Amino acid sequence: MGKEDVASSGIADGEERPPPLPPRPSPAAIVGKPTTALSSMNIQTLSFPDGSRGTFSTTNDNGPASSDPVSSSADQGIADLGFSAATRGSRINDIDESMSIMSFAPTLRPPGDLESLLIGDGDMSKKSPAWVLLRSQSAIVQPFESTSPEQATFSASFAREFQDIPDESEQSWPDEDRIRLWKSKLKHYMILSSAGKPIYSRHGDLALINSSMGVVQTIISFYEGAKNPLQGFTAGDARFVIATRGPLYFVAISKLRESDSELRAQLDALYMQILSTLTLPALTNIFANRPSTDLRKPLQGTESLLSSLADSFTRGSPSALLGALECLRLRKSHRLAINNAFLKTRADKLLYGLIVAGGKLVSVIRPRRHSLHPSDLQLIFNMLFESGGIKSGGGENWIPLCLPAFNNRGYLYMYVSFLDGQPPEQGLAEESVSVDEQIAIILISPDKESFFALQQMRDDVVAELKKRGHLDIIKAAAQKGRPTVHEIAPGTHINHFLFKSRANVQFCMPSLQPSFSSLITHRRLVTLYSHLHAAVHAKHSHLKVLHCVNVDSTSLAWVTPIFELYCVAGPNTSRSVMTQGANKIIQWAKREEERLFIIGGGVF
Amino acid sequence: MADANAPKPSSSVKLVLLGEAAVGKSSLVLRFVNNDFQENKEPTIGAAFLTQKCNLPTRTIKFEIWDTAGQERFASLAPMYYRNAQAALVVYDLTKPTSLIKAKHWVAELQRQASPGIVIALVGNKLDLTGEGGAGQDGSEGAEGEEAGDARKITTEEAQSYAEEEGLLFFETSAKTGHNVTEVFTAIANAIPETSLKSTRGAGASSMANRGGDEQRVNLNGPREAAKEGCAC
Ligand SMILES: Nc1nc2c(ncn2[C@@H]2O[C@H](COP(=O)(O)OP(=O)(O)O)[C@@H](O)[C@H]2O)c(=O)[nH]1
Ligand SMILES: [Mg+2]
16 A cells, blocks of 8 residues: 555646755754745645545645735635734735645755655655655654744743633732733634623623723624624734624634634534523523613523633634544444443433543434434533533532524423542542543433433443443543554554544544643644645635645645545655555544444434 | 441431522532532532431431522522422522522522421521631631631621521531531531431432423424534434
């Protein structure tokens, strides 16, 4: 495998200027940015060994100062959130080298690649195995190792992103300083009523930012009045995206260079959370009766849920990006047995039952006619695992909530029990089980009186799972965590990937350790994924395969009707090495499909 | 509190906590059940159900505690939690006058709607903010309280005389220092008439009688919203 990976690749290569000699000795020494040429791409066809074909985008514009460097393929989804005025106007931001999209920058290749450049990347078959081996050793640089000044500034601001702004009562903090802090945040979310009443802001108390909210409201309603609703705009280095949902305005302000569609999806999730608290008829009634209502009162207690959602988007959430959930990897026979135990103990009033471990789905049971929508599950997962309201309670919970994608008109009732969070008998030292491993049983019913019936069901399920040792299996799997890339695709140079199974609306990924576990590298990784995602999902984009080379990373997106794969490797990883790695991952995912994903779940 | 003696009679008591949001209901429960306190506790979502044993000289009481969130929009759910309760803790924040008004509403509702024999305790929480200290279990918190000055807005006399009028148990507590927290629960346990203590468990499920709810119900047969992206499972 691998030798024939790239069937045709000569087109773009033929257009390359000969690389200047001598080549730079070490990839790590690269700090300069590629020219604007890197933003441009054309498309060529690529065949994969399994017979599928994809299109490949490559550079076709080598003009050093092209003023409109964007070709038709990938421009749509990537909004201009450029860090300087110089780039405003171009749709693909190429100022920050970490994210620009291009096929390759010839001058930046390590020596091993030069020859392949001249004779074409696909001509691996002409090389001796030893050469291939040697070459494969060269790409050992991790993604995001370089630090440009822009990157350093970003890292410093992002590290402070989640620090609270002191509130009014703090005497030592004059308003100007608090406003300055507020402005330094890279990401804001605001919710206001169409009458202009502030409802929610992620940062800063509403008193502090009342005037800013007022400005936003004025701008939005100006366009609203002109029957030409404002979708978004750019101011300086910030992108504003606006969504009008019923009587509410949602605003996202981002300096993280997320795409408009991604920001809009985030705003939709916030709206879903509000519906989940109130239901649509209640929300509509409130404003129909009194347009000037202060929604903060009816929403009481929802603020922390909105903030935990907002923060998970700001930190970067592959699940939110892909609109998919992650499952706990289990043997098929184990998953089946767990489903059956779950089904066997089902209470009459049950609508949905979920077992979740470490934030990953273990088992789902549901009526034949009803499925669970990912956006509803996102709200549940956020409530249980991201916000502290339930985790810190230490008991069982009974929660009225609306699952808007299921039915936005009424409440369901959710029973939640964290198995390890159960404080045992008095005096027993509390075992410290990290959230990552906690097992939660979630039982949802339309009957508000069914708490004790569901509590009984929880006891029965747990007893059943214990009897067969399945509880330990779940615990062990949760403890083990995600596999490393090297366990998945031995020998690959790919450092991380996201694999989404479209049919199952689920995804999997390898461990984030060690390269992407810090706040900042994680954010950079997700930003890169989000750019790939936006490019391949752009309207009118017919991209199937996208290969991006940046100064500090190489990445590949591959989209078929069955799956989406996004992978990231260090800079200077050759295209064929990327494709080989991608193929290995796909084969692994195919082989492991029934372990990685819940297919159908238990149906009753 | 390990009980090595001969087995004492054990019975369970259903207890509900009511009161305005953020007065410290969950904090009182956390102190009682886990002897713990969290400075920035996130608001309760829905209601939490916890159990905790309380050893009296002659018997063991197992409290089955409903800690409600106290949010306006779910006020209609409250009857579900107090309907069969033998005891209620109505909590206010003694630094916040509106919270006592809310507490009085709850007391009135309980007296009207709950089981006739229900034992009600009125609890003024956050005593540590008054500067009177309330030398707590930890002892260490006293000094901090004094520094913060006196934030008390509701006098002991005012609340006490109201409690006496209505025949309520009355305590001022601090979930933060632990002051008086166990005392509240012990007093309740002692106040429950022996006759209303039957032996435990199982009663819960059946006693949650079905009452036609007045809020919107989800109709499982209703038309489904077209899902944007298939199903997750
Ligand atoms: N100083 C002080 N703060 C408290 C006390 N009890 C609760 N709090 C704080 O008050 C806030 C609300 O408490 P919580 O238990 O969630 O209130 P609930 O909504 O009534 O359940 C939290 O930030 C607690 O840390 C107390 O006795 N003293
Ligand atoms: Mg609470």
